[in-house]
Amino acid sequence: MAKRLLKYNPHISVDCSVFGFDGKQLKVLLIERNIGGDNEDLFSDKKLPGSIIYEDEDLDTAAVRILNELTGLKNIYLSQFRSFGDPERTSNPRDKNWLERTMKMRVGRIVTVGYVALIKISRKISFESENTTARWYDVKILPSMELAFDHNLIAGEALSHIRRQVMLEPQVLFELLPRKFTMTQLRNLYDIVLGTKSDVRNFQKKMLQIEGLEQLDEVQKNVPYRAPKLYRFDKKKAKSTRNKTRKNKEDVSVGL
Amino acid sequence: MAKRLLKYNPHISVDCSVFGFDGKQLKVLLIERNIGGDNEDLFSDKKLPGSIIYEDEDLDTAAVRILNELTGLKNIYLSQFRSFGDPERTSNPRDKNWLERTMKMRVGRIVTVGYVALIKISRKISFESENTTARWYDVKILPSMELAFDHNLIAGEALSHIRRQVMLEPQVLFELLPRKFTMTQLRNLYDIVLGTKSDVRNFQKKMLQIEGLEQLDEVQKNVPYRAPKLYRFDKKKAKSTRNKTRKNKEDVSVGL
DNA sequence: CCAAAAGTGTTATCGATACACCCATGT
DNA sequence: ACATGGGTGTATCGATAACACTTTTGG
Numbered sequence: 269m270a271k272r273l274l275k276y277n278p279h280i281s282v283d284c285s286v287f288g289f290d291g292k293q294l295k296v297l298l299i300e301r302n303i304g305g306d307n308e309d310l311f312s313d314k315k316l317p318g319s320i321i322y323e324d325e326d327l328d329t330a331a332v333r334i335l336n337e338l339t340g341l342k343n344i345y346l347s348q349f350r351s352f353g354d355p356e357r358t359s360n361p362r363d364k365n366w367l368e369r370t371m372k373m374r375v376g377r378i379v380t381v382g383y384v385a386l387i388k389i390s391r392k393i394s395f396e397s398e399n400t401t402a403r404w405y406d407v408k409i410l411p412s413m414e415l416a417f418d419h420n421l422i423a424g425e426a427l428s429h430i431r432r433q434v435m436l437e438p439q440v441l442f443e444l445l446p447r448k449f450t451m452t453q454l455r456n457l458y459d460i461v462l463g464t465k466s467d468v469r470n471f472q473k474k475m476l477q478i479e480g481l482e483q484l485d486e487v488q489k490n491v492p493y494r495a496p497k498l499y500r501f502d503k504k505k506a507k508s509t510r511n512k513t514r515k516n517k518e519d520v521s522v523g524l
Numbered sequence: 525m526a527k528r529l530l531k532y533n534p535h536i537s538v539d540c541s542v543f544g545f546d547g548k549q550l551k552v553l554l555i556e557r558n559i560g561g562d563n564e565d566l567f568s569d570k571k572l573p574g575s576i577i578y579e580d581e582d583l584d585t586a587a588v589r590i591l592n593e594l595t596g597l598k599n600i601y602l603s604q605f606r607s608f609g610d611p612e613r614t615s616n617p618r619d620k621n622w623l624e625r626t627m628k629m630r631v632g633r634i635v636t637v638g639y640v641a642l643i644k645i646s647r648k649i650s651f652e653s654e655n656t657t658a659r660w661y662d663v664k665i666l667p668s669m670e671l672a673f674d675h676n677l678i679a680g681e682a683l684s685h686i687r688r689q690v691m692l693e694p695q696v697l698f699e700l701l702p703r704k705f706t707m708t709q710l711r712n713l714y715d716i717v718l719g720t721k722s723d724v725r726n727f728q729k730k731m732l733q734i735e736g737l738e739q740l741d742e743v744q745k746n747v748p749y750r751a752p753k754l755y756r757f758d759k760k761k762a763k764s765t766r767n768k769t770r771k772n773k774e775d776v777s778v779g780l
Numbered sequence: 781c782c783a784a785a786a787g788t789g790t791t792a793t794c795g796a797t798a799c800a801c802c803c804a805t806g807t
Numbered sequence: 808a809c810a811t812g813g814g815t816g817t818a819t820c821g822a823t824a825a826c827a828c829t830t831t832t833g834g
């Protein structure tokens with residue numbers, strides 16, 4: 269066993285699927301990657317933001333760092349959802365090449381830990397940080413793009429992860445909305461994420477059960493129609509609410 | 525950045541939290557680890573089954589291999605649930621020592637990918653495979669044991685992972701029961717996992733909604749009381765049933 | 781006949797769904 | 808006045824929860 273271990277030099281990276289909502293569509297943040305140079309022709313594609321973790325860095329810390337390096341933001345909602353370790357995931361020559369030039373080292377295999385990040389698209393982001401160009405892309409066009417590495421797979425899993433999450437705790441959606449938002453924005457977001465068409469009244473009822481979601485004495489300005497009320501989600505008032513169907517089975521001593 | 529990367533030699537491992545059910549309690553499979561020797565006194569503790577992944581091995585494959593090496597079994601329910609990468613997770617001198625002696629190499633840091641495995645405790649297992657001794661322990665005593673590495677943490681997260689899973693898809697429980705089982709066994713298992721006390725009749729109603737769960741024309745033999753009916757879960761008839769409250773929102777095109 | 785556990789049905793409550801009309805605003 | 812989207816309530820259905828007595832079997 270030890271024999272088979274000695275000869276390779278694996279690395280661990282973190283890749284973040286960063287989602288935002290522009291009011292109409294769910295967006296994902298992709299980085300432009302330029303390959304080629306040398307004698308070949310230039311080639312450019314997209315990848316998820318990610319990086320090899322540092323020597324003494326926790327996984328969560330690495331994810332926070334990567335996002336901060338990329339966007340300049342702190343306090344971003346982050347959640348690890350799955351790791352990817354297909355030994356072939358970095359073996360496309362294009363990827364291999366890029367890795368060795370970017371990291372200035374031989375790279376054996378890389379196991380990557382996938383994170384989902386949800387950010388308020390309204391927060392102004394300093395893209396273009398040190399020679400990387402990041403841009404929002406509509407998630408619907410993901411299937412028609414060929415991302416670097418296995419990032420199509422990762423982004424797809426990330427998406428279904430947040431879908432599951434939203435079904436259980438719609439609260440996470442507030443991470444994607446501005447601090448003050450209308451019920452219609454919330455409903456549009458919900459429906460876009462889950463692919464549903466919620467009934468306006470039922471949706472409102474359901475959402476108002478969420479502790480911490482409060483109606484403000486304020487309406488949206490400058491709309492050419494009846495001004496909609498604004499809402500806010502106050503995390504502090506929310507506590508460990510969860511989606512409390514059935515009297516919080518969750519509470520039952522998590523043992524250990 | 526490259527500088528900070530070059531000097532360390534990280535490894536990736538897989539650790540499996542293997543659960544079983546003996547009819548009374550939920551059990552977890554732990555391996556005995558012997559430390560010491562040299563000039564110190566012997567010391568022995570427990571760890572989760574796990575191993576560094578091989579050079580060209582996928583994560584899932586590694587998990588399957590580890591379980592097979594340990595139990596001789598194939599076709600075990602396995603599910604990756606989270607990775608653990610605290611840089612200090614292998615820094616206890618006792619752990620460090622053991623690693624270097626076991627792996628016959630210097631070990632930088634190890635990021636481990638956590639899997640949950642569910643096995644039918646009735647399947648006869650060839651423990652004691654090549655100098656490892658595995659035994660079932662009641663999960664309730666986990667908090668009072670000090671496992672190797674961060675395995676207390678990992679096992680705890682594994683537990684809450686399967687609890688969440690069971691709430692959403694009680695079907696996974698069938699992985700822990702013998703092929704034929706009684707409704708009472710199923711209910712006991714359910715209640716032990718979730719820490720609930722289900723009503724006998726309501727529970728039966730709920731379970732019989734699960735597609736693929738069928739009553740047999742057979743009863744349990746050799747019981748000193750009224751013989752209970754036996755049930756069986758037929759995976760083929762189950763398909764993608766899920767816990768179908770609300771008309772399967774899940775179905776709505778997972779996009780991508 | 782006794783002990784032990786199995787089996788079985790009805791009612792009440794709650795959450796989820798379906799559904800349609802009037803209101804406020806800007807042009 | 809009209810076009811656009813905002814706001815609101817009720818009735819039905821289905822799922823969950825509460826609840827107790829009779830049956831079978833072995834000893």
